[in-house]
Amino acid sequence: MTDTAHPPRTPAENAELALLLEVSGTPKPGNVDREREYPDLRFEQFLAGAVGTRDGFRHAASGEPVGRAFERAVAGMSRQRGGNTQFGAVLLLTPLIGATAHDTGNADGGNQRARSVTPQRAQTVVDATTVDDTVAFYTAFEHVDVAVDDPPEELEALDVRHGGAAEPAIRERGLSLGELMEKSASVDGIAAEWTDGFPRTFEVADHLLDGDGPITDRASEAFLSQLAASVDTFVITQHDQSTATEVKNRAQEVLAGRETARELAADFVDRGINPGTTADIVAGGLFVALDRGLEV
C-alpha cells in the first residue's frame, strides 16, 4: 500500500466547501446551522445550495467575468426550495475565486493553478469589472428572492428587483460592478468588503488559520467575534438599525461571558433575526483559509 499524494482541492471545490463548513458551524446565533433550522429554511437546503454553486465557481476560477460567473453560481444555488440560502456569500466569494485564476485564463475549470488569493489580487478583479458585470449581477436577482431595501426614488430604475430588465438604466449610467458596490458600501457589508480590499474576510481567514480543533468550531468563534465587532447590515435590512445594534451588543455580552451563545441563538431564532452578512463574511474567510492551506 503506497501513500499516494493527493492534488490540492481546486478553488471551486474550496469555495463550495467553505459554504458547507460555514453552515455547519454551531452555535451561530440567528442563522441556520447543523443544529438549528427554520421550517421553510432548512440545513439541507444550504447543502443543496452549496452543491449548486460549484459550476459557477468553476467558471470564476477559469477567469470568466465575475458578473457572469456570479449569476451562474446563484442560478445553481437556487435549485432548492429554501430560496436565498447563500446569495451574499456567493457575491463575496466570486471575486476571491477569480483572484486565483491565471492571467492567461484556465479552460479546464481551474484544475491547474499557480496563484493563491491575496487582497491585492482580489482588488484587481474588482477593479477590472465592467458594466457587463453589473448587468449580470442584476440578472442574478431573477433566480431568487433577496431581501433588499427600496432604493431612493431617483434610483428607482436601478432597483435590483428589476433584474435584467434594468439593463438600459444600468448601461445609461455605465457603472461597473465595482463602482456599484462602492455606492452600496456604507449600507451593505458585502459591498464594503468589495470596496475596501476584503479586510474582514482576510481577518477571519487569519483567525481560522491560527486556531485549532474542528474547523466548524473555529468558524462559529469567528462568527461571534465578527458579530460583536460590526453591525450586520442584513439585520438592518430585515429589521432596523436598533435591532442590528442590539445584535452587536448581545454578541459582545457573549464574548464577555455574560450570556451564552446558545441562549442568544435561541432568542434570535425566536425573533427571526438572521445576521446573514456576518455568516457570508465567515464563508469568505473559510475560502481564503482553505486556499492558504487550512487542512480539513
Next chain:
Amino acid sequence: MTDTAHPPRTPAENAELALLLEVSGTPKPGNVDREREYPDLRFEQFLAGAVGTRDGFRHAASGEPVGRAFERAVAGMSRQRGGNTQFGAVLLLTPLIGATAHDTGNADGGNQRARSVTPQRAQTVVDATTVDDTVAFYTAFEHVDVAVDDPPEELEALDVRHGGAAEPAIRERGLSLGELMEKSASVDGIAAEWTDGFPRTFEVADHLLDGDGPITDRASEAFLSQLAASVDTFVITQHDQSTATEVKNRAQEVLAGRETARELAADFVDRGINPGTTADIVAGGLFVALDRGLEV
C-alpha cells in the same frame, strides 16, 4: 422579477448531495452525523470527502468505465484527514451514476441527460465491467485505508490491500469487477447490492420519496429501518458476527419503541460501532430518490 425555471441538478451533483444529506441525517446510531462525531473522524471531513468525489462522479456520468471513475472519486474523497469517509458509498453510487449516462457518452460531464437510474440500467453497467475495472478498483485502495478482513490463504495475492500491485494476479484470474463483487456478495452488503440489482438501495429510495418533512429526517428513519432489517457487514468486519446481530436486534428494539435512537447512538459511539454499510445504502437510496425528483 420573473420566476426563472432552473435546470435539474446533474447526476454528479445529485450524487455529491446524496453523500451530504446522508451524513446530515440524525440520529443515525453509531455513525458520524451532524450532531455526533469522533475526534479523529469529524463531520467536516465527510463534507470535504463529499466535495472531493464530484469530479469522479462527473466522469461516471459521462460514461467513463466504472472502475476508473470510482478510483477518481475515491482519490478526491481522500483529500481530508479523516481517512475513509465514504468509500463504500462511492462504490455503491458509481454504477448508479453510470446508469444515467447516455449510450453515446456525454463529454460535457453529464449536463445533458435523458435517462434516470433504474435497477435494470444499473445492472447493465455492472454486467459491462471488465478486468480493467477490477484493476482500477484495487488501485483505489492506495488512496485510503479501508477496513477489510484478511482473505483466505489461497487468495492472498488478491488481497485488496495490495492495491494496483495486485494487477498481475487480477489479470491472471480475469475477473471483471462485477464478478469480483459477486464473490464477495455473501460477506459485503455493497457487493450484494452490485450483485442482486441494488434491491435495498431502491427500497430506501421509495421510502424517501413516499415520506414528507425534512429529507435528513427521512434518511435517519430509512437508516434505522435498514439497520433493523439486515446485519451490517461493516460491523462484522470491524467487530464480529455477534456484534452485528446485536446491532440489528437493538435497531428492532428502537423501531418497537423499547429503546430510543439517541440512547442507541450514544451506546454505539461509546463502543466504536459504526454500521457503515447501512449508511452507504442510505446514500445510494438518496441518490436514486434525487434522480427521480425528490425535491430539497
